[in-house]
Amino acid sequence: MLYVASRASHIRNFHLPYLKYYHDEGWTIHVLAEGAKNIAWSDRCFDIPFEKKLTSWKNWRTIGQIYRLLQAEKYQVISVHTTLAAFLTRIAVRFYGANNVKTINTSHGYLFSAKTPPIKRTFYVAAEKLCRPATQLLLVMNEEDYRLAQRYNLSAGTIALIPGMGLPEQAKPAASAQTIREKFHFQENDVVAVYGAEFSKRKNQQFLINALPAVIQKYPQFKLILAGTGEEWEHCRRLIVQKQLTQNILLPGHVDDMISLFGMAQLAISSSKSEGLPFNIMEALQAGLPVLASRVKGHVDLIEEGKNGYLFDLDNETEFCAKVSLFLQKKTSLHLSPRLPEKYWLEHALPFITQIHQELLM
Numbered sequence: 190m191l192y193v194a195s196r197a198s199h200i201r202n203f204h205l206p207y208l209k210y211y212h213d214e215g216w217t218i219h220v221l222a223e224g225a226k227n228i229a230w231s232d233r234c235f236d237i238p239f240e241k242k243l244t245s246w247k248n249w250r251t252i253g254q255i256y257r258l259l260q261a262e263k264y265q266v267i268s269v270h271t272t273l274a275a276f277l278t279r280i281a282v283r284f285y286g287a288n289n290v291k292t293i294n295t296s297h298g299y300l301f302s303a304k305t306p307p308i309k310r311t312f313y314v315a316a317e318k319l320c321r322p323a324t325q326l327l328l329v330m331n332e333e334d335y336r337l338a339q340r341y342n343l344s345a346g347t348i349a350l351i352p353g354m355g356l357p358e359q360a361k362p363a364a365s366a367q368t369i370r371e372k373f374h375f376q377e378n379d380v381v382a383v384y385g386a387e388f389s390k391r392k393n394q395q396f397l398i399n400a401l402p403a404v405i406q407k408y409p410q411f412k413l414i415l416a417g418t419g420e421e422w423e424h425c426r427r428l429i430v431q432k433q434l435t436q437n438i439l440l441p442g443h444v445d446d447m448i449s450l451f452g453m454a455q456l457a458i459s460s461s462k463s464e465g466l467p468f469n470i471m472e473a474l475q476a477g478l479p480v481l482a483s484r485v486k487g488h489v490d491l492i493e494e495g496k497n498g499y500l501f502d503l504d505n506e507t508e509f510c511a512k513v514s515l516f517l518q519k520k521t522s523l524h525l526s527p528r529l530p531e532k533y534w535l536e537h538a539l540p541f542i543t544q545i546h547q548e549l550l551m
Contacts, residue, residue: 298465355538388419
């Protein structure tokens with residue numbers, strides 16, 4: 190079996206339980222990803238680069254490398270993850286012969302939706318349709334992607350809706366809430382929100398920076414931690430300085446122990462423009478935090494308005510500020526009951542997903 194993703198970190202973060210499962214079942218497992226080296230439960234790793242820009246000529250070289258690997262190893266099954274790696278690998282499979290291997294595409298969130306501008310949506314749908322003959326099983330993680338996959342007939346075989354890859358049992362915080370609050374110099378009456386995500390245009394941190402002055406004017410004790418790194422980090426840092434928000438928006442960079450942040454905070458936030466089934470939201474709910482998130486696919490599958498959090502229309506600053514105010518009204522927020530349904534736990538998701546895999550392999 191060949192397991193593919195754009196980055197080795199994706200495999201390590203989300204898929205090791207599945208590698209272990211198939212390793213224990215007696216499969217020989219190879220992993221292909223940029224930076225792949227010494228990945229647990231794999232028999233061999235291939236470090237092959239993927240350029241983020243789809244049209245880069247270097248990606249054609251990557252397709253050639255994958256094609257030659259398929260010829261040499263003659264895999265029975267290929268499991269592809271992440272949009273770019275899934276596309277390039279399935280193109281290589283088409284050159285190799287789609288009937289020569291069974292390919293499982295697990296979509297972690299299509300980059301298009303029903304609201305995507307027609308030209309952009311047509312481009313992404315055309316790319317997925319091009320890969321359809323090399324997709325014997327398609328797994329999607331939210332209701333909207335499931336409808337899109339069916340509408341555009343994006344699999345040559347089965348299309349199934351899965352509850353993400355499953356969230357493992359949450360580790361205990363490495364530090365106490367008091368220790369973390371002291372580290373950030375928070376005052377006793379400060380209300381802290383957390384958004385942990387890669388800094389990118391899709392994750393949309395800039396929206397929060399632009400919207401927060403209106404919140405702070407009314408609630409100066411409101412603090413926001415934007416944890417993570419990425420190509421938009423420096424731009425966001427400059428914007429925070431420009432808007433004189435350095436006392437209210439904190440940028441700790443990459444955080445290994447998000448559980449400790451969740452344990453100290455009162456609210457989790459996401460302003461993302463599109464999701465599959467976001468781990469950061471599931472982790473927050475698992476930690477007992479209510480969530481304020483943009484009303485997009487992936488979020489709407491996890492957030493029940495007024496029950497475990499609130500939703501706001503994408504890029505709507507007025508509604509965002511109103512929902513923050515709603516949360517800060519203690520009588521209202523007391524009625525929230527954050528929890529992560531059991532179907533999203535790893536112990537339930539793994540057997541559910543591997544059973545679907547087995548039906549393909551029979």
